[in-house]
Amino acid sequence: MSERIGHWINGQTAFGVSSLDGPVFDPATGRESARVAYANVQDVDEAVANAHAAFLDWRVTSLALRTRVMFSFRSLVDAAKDELADLIAGEHGKTKPDARGEVLRGLETIEFACGLSSHLKGENSQQVSTGIDIHSVREPLGVIGCITPFNFPVMVPLWMVPVAIASGNTVVLKPSEKDPSVSNRVAELFVEAGGPPGVFNVIHGGREAVERLIEHPDVPALSFVGSTPVARSIYEEGSRQGKRVQALGGAKNHMLVLPDADMDLAADAAVSAGFGSAGERCMAISVVVAVGRAADDLKVKIAERIRDLQVGPASDPASAMGPVITREHKEFVESCIGSGVEAGASLVTDGRLIKVPGHEEGFFVGPTLFDHVTSDMEIYQREVFGPVLSIVRVEHFAEAIELVNRNPYANGTAIFTNDGGAARRFQREIQVGMVGVNVAIPVPVGFYSFGGWKSSLFGAHSIYGPDGIHFYTRPKVVTTRWADPVHRGVDLGFPRNT
Numbered sequence: 001m002s003e004r005i006g007h008w009i010n011g012q013t014a015f016g017v018s019s020l021d022g023p024v025f026d027p028a029t030g031r032e033s034a035r036v037a038y039a040n041v042q043d044v045d046e047a048v049a050n051a052h053a054a055f056l057d058w059r060v061t062s063l064a065l066r067t068r069v070m071f072s073f074r075s076l077v078d079a080a081k082d083e084l085a086d087l088i089a090g091e092h093g094k095t096k097p098d099a100r101g102e103v104l105r106g107l108e109t110i111e112f113a114c115g116l117s118s119h120l121k122g123e124n125s126q127q128v129s130t131g132i133d134i135h136s137v138r139e140p141l142g143v144i145g146c147i148t149p150f151n152f153p154v155m156v157p158l159w160m161v162p163v164a165i166a167s168g169n170t171v172v173l174k175p176s177e178k179d180p181s182v183s184n185r186v187a188e189l190f191v192e193a194g195g196p197p198g199v200f201n202v203i204h205g206g207r208e209a210v211e212r213l214i215e216h217p218d219v220p221a222l223s224f225v226g227s228t229p230v231a232r233s234i235y236e237e238g239s240r241q242g243k244r245v246q247a248l249g250g251a252k253n254h255m256l257v258l259p260d261a262d263m264d265l266a267a268d269a270a271v272s273a274g275f276g277s278a279g280e281r282c283m284a285i286s287v288v289v290a291v292g293r294a295a296d297d298l299k300v301k302i303a304e305r306i307r308d309l310q311v312g313p314a315s316d317p318a319s320a321m322g323p324v325i326t327r328e329h330k331e332f333v334e335s336c337i338g339s340g341v342e343a344g345a346s347l348v349t350d351g352r353l354i355k356v357p358g359h360e361e362g363f364f365v366g367p368t369l370f371d372h373v374t375s376d377m378e379i380y381q382r383e384v385f386g387p388v389l390s391i392v393r394v395e396h397f398a399e400a401i402e403l404v405n406r407n408p409y410a411n412g413t414a415i416f417t418n419d420g421g422a423a424r425r426f427q428r429e430i431q432v433g434m435v436g437v438n439v440a441i442p443v444p445v446g447f448y449s450f451g452g453w454k455s456s457l458f459g460a461h462s463i464y465g466p467d468g469i470h471f472y473t474r475p476k477v478v479t480t481r482w483a484d485p486v487h488r489g490v491d492l493g494f495p496r497n498t
Contacts, residue, residue, distance in 0.1 A: 005036040005180050007043065007204055008187040010050040011197025016043035022177050022206070027093030027323040028313035030361035036180045038205035044172070044212040047201045051143040051170040052218045054198030059140050059168040061196075063117045070166055072193035074110040077103070077158075080189060084154055084182055089314035091179035092153060093322040093363070094277045096314050099154075106158030108446030109464045113162035119469045120167065132481045138473035140168030141244065145213035147224045147234070148183075150176035150325050151280040151385075157183060159450065160223045161200060163468035165190075169221075170199045174213060178325055180204045214238050221472070223463065224248065225282070227383070228409070228455045235458035246471055247458040248451065250383040251411035254287045254404045255440055256426065258397065259294045261416040265438065266294075267301035269416065273440035274389040275309065275367045278324050282456075283412045283434075283441045286384060287373070288391045289400045295393045299348065299371050302389070306349050306367045312356050323363040324386055330363040333386035337368055340379030340390070346371040351387055375403060383409070397422060405431045411452035414440045433457065 005024065006015040018040035026033045039047070058066075077084070085099035092099070112119075122137040144164045148156045153175055161171050175183040183202045190200045203209055213219055214237050221244040224234045228249030238245035255273065257266045273285035290298050312319035324330050334352050341347050347370055354366030365387055373380050373390040380390060394400045404413055414436035415426045423437045433452035436442030444450055444465065451462025461471035 002032055003034040005034050005184065005204065007037060007039060007047065008184045008200075008202040009047045010054075010201065011191045013184070014046075016040070016046065018043055020205075024091055024178065024180065025326065025363075026090060027325055027363045028315070028359055030327065030363060033090065034181070036177055036204045038177070039203040039209040040205075041208065041212045043205075044203055044209050044216065047172045047203050048143055048213075048216050048218050050198040051172050051201050054196055055140070055142055055170040058165075058170055058196060058199050061168075063120065066166060066168070067114060067116060069194045070110060070114045070116065070162065073162070073190050073195065074107060074114060076189045076193050077110060077186065078107055080185070081107075084185060087182040087185060088153055088179065089322075091181060092150065092325060093314065094280075095319050095322050096317075098277055098322075099314070102152055102155045105443070106155040109158050110162045112446040112465065113166035116166040119466075120473070131484060132479060134477060134479050136475055136477045138167070138469070139476055140473055141220045142169060143219050144169045144171050144472060145216070145219045145222045146171055146173045147210055147213065147222065147226070148173065148175050149226045150178040151277065151282070153179045153182045154186060156225050157186065159225075159464040160468075163464055164223070164472045165195070165199060167469060167472040169472055170201075172201045172203060172213065172219070174203050174205065174209050177204055177206060210234075214243075215241055220244060222247070223471070225463070231458050232455075244471065245459050246461045246463060248282070248463060249456050249458065250385075250409060251282045251284075251452065251456055252287060252381075252383055252407055252409040253283060253285050253412045253414075254289050254407070255285045255413070256289045256291065256400050256404070256415045256417075257294045257298055258415070258417040258419065258422060259292045260418050261294065262418065263294070263297050263301055266416040267298060267305055269414075269438075269440035270298075270302055270389065271305045271309070271367075273414075275306075275321050275387045278321055278365065279387040280324060280385055281441075283443055284385075285414070285440055286389060287380065288389060289403060290391055290393050291397055291400050292395060295371075295391060299369075299391055302369060302391075303348050306369060309367055311354055311364055311366050313359055313362065321367065321387065324365055325363065327363055329386070330365055333365050333384055333388065336379055336382060336384045336386070337388060340370050340373065340377060340388075343377040343379065345373045345377060345379060345390070375406070401426065401429050405429075408455045409452070410454040411456035412436070412442055414438075414442060433462070
């Protein structure tokens with residue numbers, strides 16, 4: 001019998017009333033490693049009810065106490081980073097150094113949330129009119145529904161949860177059912193840090209759980225990261241329900257390489273950003289736009305580096321890249337590779353041929369490189385979300401910028417060049433939310449905010465950082481007059497500023 005993973009509700013493990021569950025696989029072996037409970041409507045309602053009850057006390061808990069909890073939480077997550085990395089590697093498949101790096105990036109957001117006393121300060125203006133002062137405050141919203149993807153089972157929840165909780169809200173997190181264990185452990189660490197039961201809850205499941213969070217009357221806000229079709233759907237339906245929604249969608253990130261760039265640096269960056277975590281990153285580079293004579297040299301250098309990459313399980317310290325998440329996704333990625341071949345792109349390295357000794361049933365796809373890809377090909381247009389890198393050749397810098405700006409996704413982009421004027425023009429003209437200059441994966445540090453444009457973000461707020469504080473709170477402005485000894489009498493005229 002497989003281990004059964006439950007929910008985390010009101011500070012303890014709970015399996016709920018639903019008898020439904022689903023498989024959790026070890027992607028490196030292809031074998032089922034556990035079963036995870038799937039919440040039904042009643043289970044979601046229980047989690048929300050506990051979160052709502054906890055909110056009534058947590059929202060008025062002093063900033064000093066909340067700060068101490070966040071500092072303790074940060075220390076416990078840091079101490080558990082290797083344990084958390086092992087849980088990620090076992091259910092996601094990414095290598096342990098990659099998993100550990102994910103935890104460290106999540107820690108940045110907890111550290112940002114530790115400064116909540118400064119982030120939640122309001123403003124004050126005295127004597128705006130005779131005897132009248134105005135001040136503003138930011139107040140929490142209530143129970144936040146957080147819906148997160150499989151590819152970063154620690155980092156993305158930590159982009160949401162610490163900021164929401166530090167702001168005085170409580171949370172019901174619905175992580176991916178594909179790698180659920182680590183979310184429960186992080187929630188357990190929050191309670192160990194002194195967080196009250198019910199402030200941080202975790203439910204598992206599929207569409208039924210998500211739909212109930214969207215429609216629940218006691219959930220005023222939703223944070224989501226995932227594919228663009230689902231992001232759009234959650235944004236539209238949540239907005240119809242009168243909720244505040246931030247929904248981050250998919251990506252097709254381009255990396256421009258100009259002829260004057262350091263080609264070894266660019267090749268290292270393209271391989272690292274294209275094949276890290278088997279390409280299952282919303283900030284992965286999937287298209288290299290080679291300008292002019294950069295293409296031939298760059299293709300050779302990328303292919304050389306691919307040959308040196310060792311693909312294997314996370315249990316092997318020599319593995320540089322692990323499997324993709326499921327058998328179905330492996331088949332999807334391989335079908336995308338097939339479509340590129342059929343469309344006439346030049347297949348330089350074919351990841352479908354990979355064999356990992358002793359792990360023949362694992363969900364492995366090797367690093368794949370295409371050259372001579374054009375924008376009308378399916379391999380260019382689709383978000384593959386796998387270890388597939390396409391080289392698109394253009395003659396001129398302006399053509400490269402136009403190519404990126406035509407794309408419906410606008411999450412991240414990068415330029416590699418030694419020309420400061422070209423870099424400045426690129427960052428000014430490019431219509432993408434996050435831009436790197438000689439940095440292939442421009443994920444902002446925790447005290448800035450993460451978010452794309454166009455079909456990569458639905459809603460007015462990016463995630464974490466200052467935008468996170470604004471999303472998880474709402475402003476209240478208070479206008480005050482205290483009576484003075486002189487009574488002015490009744491005046492039915494419209495109030496005047498004097």
